[in-house]
Amino acid sequence: MVPYQRGRRSFVKLSMSKRVSRTAGPSPFDLHxxxxxxxxxxxxxxxxxxHLAAEIEDPNRRDVLVLAANAFAAVGAASLIWxxxxxxxxxxxxxxxxxxxxxxTPVKEGQAITVMWRGKPVFIRNRTKxxxxxxxxxxxxxxxxxxxxxxxxxxxxxxxxxxxxxxxxLGCVPKGQTMADSKGDFGGWFCPCHGSHYDxxxxxxxxxxxxxxxxxxxxxxxxxxxxxx
Amino acid sequence: MFMTKSSLRAVLGAVTLALLQPLxxxxxxxxxxxxxxxxxxxxxxxxxYDKEQLQRGFRVYRDVCKACHGMKRIAFRNxxxxxxxxxxxxxxxxLAASWDNKxxxxxxxxxxxxxxxxxxxxxxxxxxxxxxxxxxxxxxxLPPDLSIIVKARTVEPTAPWYTHIFLMxxxxxTGYQEAGADYLYALLMGxxxxxxxxxxxxGMSYNAAFPxxxxxxxxxxxxxxxxxxxxxxxGKAMANYAGPKMSMEQNARDVTxxxxxxxxxxxxxxxRIGWQAMLYLLVTTFLLYxxxxxIWARVKH
Amino acid sequence: xxxxxxxxxxxSRFAKWFDERLPIMRLVHDSFVDFPTPxxxxxxxxxxxxxxxxxxxxxxxxxxxxxxxxxxxxxAFNSIEHIRRDVNFGWMIxxxxxxxxxxxxxxxxxxxxxxxxxxxxxxxxxxxxxxxVLIFLAMMATAFMGxxxxxxxxxxxxxxxxxxxxSSLDGIIPxxxxxxxxxxxxxxxxxxxxxNRFFSxxxxxxxxxxxxxxxxVWALHVAGQNNxxxxxxxxxxDSVPMAPYAVMKDAVGMFxxxxxxxxxxxxxxxxxxxxxxxxxxxxxxxxxxxxxxxxFLPFYAILRAIPSKLGGVIAMFGSILVLFFVSWLxxxxxxxxxxxxxxxxxxWLFLFSCLALGYLGAKPAEGVYVFWARVxxxxxxAHFLIVMPIVGLIETPSKMPRSITESVLGPGGGxxxxxxxxxxxxxxx
Numbered sequence: 001m002v003p004y005q006r007g008r009r010s011f012v013k014l015s016m017s018k019r020v021s022r023t024a025g026p027s028p029f030d031l032h033x034x035x036x037x038x039x040x041x042x043x044x045x046x047x048x049x050x051h052l053a054a055e056i057e058d059p060n061r062r063d064v065l066v067l068a069a070n071a072f073a074a075v076g077a078a079s080l081i082w083x084x085x086x087x088x089x090x091x092x093x094x095x096x097x098x099x100x101x102x103x104x105t106p107v108k109e110g111q112a113i114t115v116m117w118r119g120k121p122v123f124i125r126n127r128t129k130x131x132x133x134x135x136x137x138x139x140x141x142x143x144x145x146x147x148x149x150x151x152x153x154x155x156x157x158x159x160x161x162x163x164x165x166x167x168x169x170l171g172c173v174p175k176g177q178t179m180a181d182s183k184g185d186f187g188g189w190f191c192p193c194h195g196s197h198y199d200x201x202x203x204x205x206x207x208x209x210x211x212x213x214x215x216x217x218x219x220x221x222x223x224x225x226x227x228x229x
Numbered sequence: 230m231f232m233t234k235s236s237l238r239a240v241l242g243a244v245t246l247a248l249l250q251p252l253x254x255x256x257x258x259x260x261x262x263x264x265x266x267x268x269x270x271x272x273x274x275x276x277x278y279d280k281e282q283l284q285r286g287f288r289v290y291r292d293v294c295k296a297c298h299g300m301k302r303i304a305f306r307n308x309x310x311x312x313x314x315x316x317x318x319x320x321x322x323x324l325a326a327s328w329d330n331k332x333x334x335x336x337x338x339x340x341x342x343x344x345x346x347x348x349x350x351x352x353x354x355x356x357x358x359x360x361x362x363x364x365x366x367x368x369x370x371l372p373p374d375l376s377i378i379v380k381a382r383t384v385e386p387t388a389p390w391y392t393h394i395f396l397m398x399x400x401x402x403t404g405y406q407e408a409g410a411d412y413l414y415a416l417l418m419g420x421x422x423x424x425x426x427x428x429x430x431x432g433m434s435y436n437a438a439f440p441x442x443x444x445x446x447x448x449x450x451x452x453x454x455x456x457x458x459x460x461x462x463x464g465k466a467m468a469n470y471a472g473p474k475m476s477m478e479q480n481a482r483d484v485t486x487x488x489x490x491x492x493x494x495x496x497x498x499x500x501r502i503g504w505q506a507m508l509y510l511l512v513t514t515f516l517l518y519x520x521x522x523x524i525w526a527r528v529k530h
Numbered sequence: 531x532x533x534x535x536x537x538x539x540x541x542s543r544f545a546k547w548f549d550e551r552l553p554i555m556r557l558v559h560d561s562f563v564d565f566p567t568p569x570x571x572x573x574x575x576x577x578x579x580x581x582x583x584x585x586x587x588x589x590x591x592x593x594x595x596x597x598x599x600x601x602x603x604x605x606a607f608n609s610i611e612h613i614r615r616d617v618n619f620g621w622m623i624x625x626x627x628x629x630x631x632x633x634x635x636x637x638x639x640x641x642x643x644x645x646x647x648x649x650x651x652x653x654x655x656x657x658x659x660x661x662x663v664l665i666f667l668a669m670m671a672t673a674f675m676g677x678x679x680x681x682x683x684x685x686x687x688x689x690x691x692x693x694x695x696x697s698s699l700d701g702i703i704p705x706x707x708x709x710x711x712x713x714x715x716x717x718x719x720x721x722x723x724x725x726n727r728f729f730s731x732x733x734x735x736x737x738x739x740x741x742x743x744x745x746x747v748w749a750l751h752v753a754g755q756n757n758x759x760x761x762x763x764x765x766x767x768d769s770v771p772m773a774p775y776a777v778m779k780d781a782v783g784m785f786x787x788x789x790x791x792x793x794x795x796x797x798x799x800x801x802x803x804x805x806x807x808x809x810x811x812x813x814x815x816x817x818x819x820x821x822x823x824x825x826f827l828p829f830y831a832i833l834r835a836i837p838s839k840l841g842g843v844i845a846m847f848g849s850i851l852v853l854f855f856v857s858w859l860x861x862x863x864x865x866x867x868x869x870x871x872x873x874x875x876x877x878w879l880f881l882f883s884c885l886a887l888g889y890l891g892a893k894p895a896e897g898v899y900v901f902w903a904r905v906x907x908x909x910x911x912a913h914f915l916i917v918m919p920i921v922g923l924i925e926t927p928s929k930m931p932r933s934i935t936e937s938v939l940g941p942g943g944g945x946x947x948x949x950x951x952x953x954x955x956x957x958x959x
Contacts, residue, residue: 063523065516066520069517069781073517073785086619092618093350094616096304096350274797302611302615380800380805380808381809401801405798503797517778521778521779524778530570
């Protein structure tokens, strides 16, 4: 029982006993001890006390009204969570920048550019005919994440490959955008963090990454202009 | 007892004496500018913006104010959002693209800054790149940015001091927050010929509402009105136009409403949620009070 | 000595196991559930709970605002506008925080005047009172630095004027005040550097306040609550358990307070501020009237009432420091002003003086305003230094009930009336 005793002697406990000793009267807590009243006039007071002791035992706290009031108060407090959580979501300014338009004219065949969209790099490669052909004829069944090339580009614009340039393994940015970069074993992209190899369609071919590079929602607003987002 | 009573009497005597003294004038120069309250659609604890009025007000801003003033805290996308003028998104895109105050962007691949047309997410800019350029154009005066001008202006009370507490109570109970709009309207309507004996500075105009009465801004809205709402942007009369007619008063009122929205774009939401909150709080307080009575029912206190 | 034991009775085996290792539930039970509360507390006693709510609300909304706020001279004003316009519910959180500061002071002033009226500062609650004054001081510092953060014109010039108060120390040791001011500024004028440190301290101080509040509540639970009669708890029948009685009453008080709070948040968010603070800080232009927030106005009036710069600063700080000594300046034998027929008048006069000083603080320091500011400043200090000691000595308290129970039930219920003061002088010394 020693730990229990120690528990009872918490600081408020100690301090309250001091308070009680100062008031120099019997404890107001004890329901079972009748008070020693010195003056005859206190007779009424004692009745009142006994009466009160019985009453405070039963303060109607199970009353429907009390429960309803408490429930209302609790619901109100809980509803404040909504704005408090919402404020951390992307704000109106960030949402307004959620789409971006890119002019493709300067990107020659075989070249690639990297643009920013929602704070993420987006790879845009103007693929050569050989690269398109290589991507198209790859047997889909052999891929870790089977997907045909045609589904990753827009019909009639097969040379344009647009992808979020973030490795699906742990979020590094793969190499392969510039001429000097290693393009990996499949002529596409290579992530130096943990050795994931992507092909000319951005599909995972070798290494730990589980999925192909993500294609963001985009559309051609004109022949040479795309809108991402 | 004697001491306290006599000191009390002394204090009371001094109070009476001082009450009889005139109070010093508050504003420098001693003139009180009285600004009348206007009937705004967004006034008080229940008022909301009038979408049509905000649209008209934007036209006045575009055709009149924009020549000198920017609104850099408002983006074109704000003109589309709920609770504002709620223009059509495609129309605002076209408006942004044709806005003659271009956005400076860059640096480009060559390392140079360049100008491009505005997009929805860009701010509504005035004609000047910065404060120095504006001051240079306007002989040292600075046309302020209008994004929050309505919140940044107010009306100083001119009523006798002993009424202040009642005016305060009235303003709190009626939710009066439109002092800035009232001032701005009074300013736009306040251009007058200078009274006899007032000599205006070089390039200054006389304005009844402006503190000191000498304002560098020339009268922006003409006495007969500046923007005719019944004509479209190319100047052709619109068929079946049923809105308000062009007048100085109408132009001033509309542009003030638009600027009030610009300064406080969340007002509609704020008051709507406010009423939900008030209703909830009133009901809950009442319920809690009943519950409290129930709990204390048998304990006299 | 005491048959007062903890009534906490852990229900489950886990609760028992936990209680033997960390008796925090027992602490909560004994301090906030079973704690004996005088049965005669009126609604003025709900402001303690309201203030705890205000502190928590300010910290919560403040933490959220800090997620979007930028403490730099270039970014501060823009980031506030960004919060108002673009952050989801940013306008609401910002209004909560800005209005919350005012509501915090409304509640604290009511709390302080309640303490003054009912003699809550008298033995054995001196430390409790002093901790309260420390909390008040920390609140003023926090509010002042918080008002600087939007970096509007009033923010900037308020900081300039108030930090310049310390330059009055040049009057004592030449150069000392200037050195202090430059140290506060981190430069030769108020700048982004100043703003950045104010932000840091504004974030820190609420946690200091929280620590002081814990001590304040601890001290309260040692001495027990005062009550409208100022008579200590003597009998079982004088008190009720805090839960559900006082807790439910506190809840009513708090929600009633929230109605006023919400009214300002949703319908008058800028009423308690200044239009000038929607103009970005400009070190080249001073606004025509620099006025602090309303809760500082009485102290601002005292500052300007004194013709000398150093004297004004001393008077202003003195007006708060004097509160530390109230427990010993009041010589009365009874606590509650209810039973003090003479002091009662002075109490209301003091309250009126504070309100009048508040009004005068908002007015320009000229002419008759200065005269009245001096009159009320004089009374402010006279109240503490002359009225409190003297009236306490010469006054005969009116007839008092012998106990809280008697005060509630009347002489017929709680006991026959005995001569006032005979049995019930609350302080046995």
